[in-house]
Amino acid sequence: MKRLASIGFSWGHEYGQPPKTPEQLERDMRRVQEILVRIGYGHAFDPKRFYYDFHNVEVGSELFNVLIEELQKDPHLARPGSISIETRYTRKELGSAELLIWGPTNQAIEDDYYDFFAEDEEHRDLYRYCSACGAPHEQIREIVINKARMGKREVSLTYSNEVILSERVGQLLQEQGLTGFELWPVHHYKKAYKGEPTLYQLRVTHVLPPMASPPTEFDPVWTRHCEVCGRTGHYLRREHWWGKIHYYEDTDVYYPRSVLKVVKDFNHTVEWFGDLRVTHRWIIITQRVYRLLLEHKVKNWAAVPVYLAK
Numbered sequence: 001m002k003r004l005a006s007i008g009f010s011w012g013h014e015y016g017q018p019p020k021t022p023e024q025l026e027r028d029m030r031r032v033q034e035i036l037v038r039i040g041y042g043h044a045f046d047p048k049r050f051y052y053d054f055h056n057v058e059v060g061s062e063l064f065n066v067l068i069e070e071l072q073k074d075p076h077l078a079r080p081g082s083i084s085i086e087t088r089y090t091r092k093e094l095g096s097a098e099l100l101i102w103g104p105t106n107q108a109i110e111d112d113y114y115d116f117f118a119e120d121e122e123h124r125d126l127y128r129y130c131s132a133c134g135a136p137h138e139q140i141r142e143i144v145i146n147k148a149r150m151g152k153r154e155v156s157l158t159y160s161n162e163v164i165l166s167e168r169v170g171q172l173l174q175e176q177g178l179t180g181f182e183l184w185p186v187h188h189y190k191k192a193y194k195g196e197p198t199l200y201q202l203r204v205t206h207v208l209p210p211m212a213s214p215p216t217e218f219d220p221v222w223t224r225h226c227e228v229c230g231r232t233g234h235y236l237r238r239e240h241w242w243g244k245i246h247y248y249e250d251t252d253v254y255y256p257r258s259v260l261k262v263v264k265d266f267n268h269t270v271e272w273f274g275d276l277r278v279t280h281r282w283i284i285i286t287q288r289v290y291r292l293l294l295e296h297k298v299k300n301w302a303a304v305p306v307y308l309a310k
C-alpha cells in the first residue's frame with residue numbers, strides 16, 4: 001500500500017482571514033521561497049505566484065518529511081483543505097482481502113424519471129421518504145431511467161446511489177450463484193428505442209452487523225440524525241492533524257472477524273452514509289466477487305480492502 005499526499009501551501013491572503021500586512025506578505029513569500037529551495041524546487045518560485053502544490057508525494061519519503069517539517073514551523077501557509085492523502089493498494093493487497101468495499105466509479109445515470117423530473121400528476125416517488133428529513137426508506141417500485149446514459153458502461157450509479165448493471169454483468173452474477181442480492185428490472189423512461197439494452201438494478205438484500213468502532217472512526221461533526229425516522233447519516237472521519245498541520249484522509253473500515261460467519265457475497269453496511277436526504281449504504285463484497293469481476297474483465301468499478309479486527 002502507498003499513501004500519497006497532495007500538499008499545497010501559499011503565501012497569499014487567506015480566504016475568510018483578515019488581510020495580511022505588507023510585512024507579513026513579504027515574510028511569508030520569503031518562507032515559501034525558502035521551502036521550495038530546501039526541497040530542490042527553488043527554480044519554481046515566482047513572486048507573482050502565491051500557491052504551490054505537490055501531488056503524489058509518498059508519505060514517509062524525503063520530500064514529504066522535509067515539506068511537513070518546514071510547514072510545522074509555519075502552519076498558516078498550509079490552510080485547512082490544502083493537504084490530503086489517498087491510499088493506493090497493490091493488486092496483491094486487494095487480492096488477499098477477505099472483504100472489500102465495492103462500488104461503481106461513475107455516476108453517469110440521472111435519477112429515476114418519475115421521481116426526479118416528472119411533476120404534478122406524472123410524479124411518482126421511487127422510495128417512501130421520511131417527511132421530516134427526506135431520507136429515502138424502502139424502494140416502492142421498479143426504477144425508470146434514461147437507459148441511453150449507460151452508454152457502454154457495465155456498472156454505473158444513479159444520483160440516488162442505486163447500482164445499475166449491464167445485462168452481461170447481471171447474468172454473470174446470477175450464473176455464478178452468488179448470494180446476498182437480487183436483480184430488479186430497469187425501465188426506459190420513454191418509448192423503447194432501437195438497440196435498447198437490458199439493464200438490471202443490483203438490490204443488495206443482506207445487511208451486515210455494525211462495523212468495529214473503534215478502530216473505525218466516524219466524524220462526529222458531520223454526522224446527522226433524524227429523530228422522526230431514526231436515520232443517521234454517517235461520515236467516516238476524514239480530518240486529522242500532524243502537530244499543527246491539518247490534513248484529510250479517509251479512515252479505514254474495520255469489522256469484527258466474526259463477521260465472516262454471517263457474510264454473503266454481496267452485503268450492505270448497517271450504517272447509512274452521507275447527507276440525510278441522500279443517505280445510502282455501502283456495499284461490501286467477498287474476495288470471490290472481486291476475483292470474478294477481474295477474471296471477466298468487468299469495468300467501471302473499484303474496491304478498497306476492509307480490515308478485520310480481533
Ligand SMILES: [Zn+2]
Pocket residue numbers: 130131132133134135226227228229230231
Ligand atoms: Zn427522517
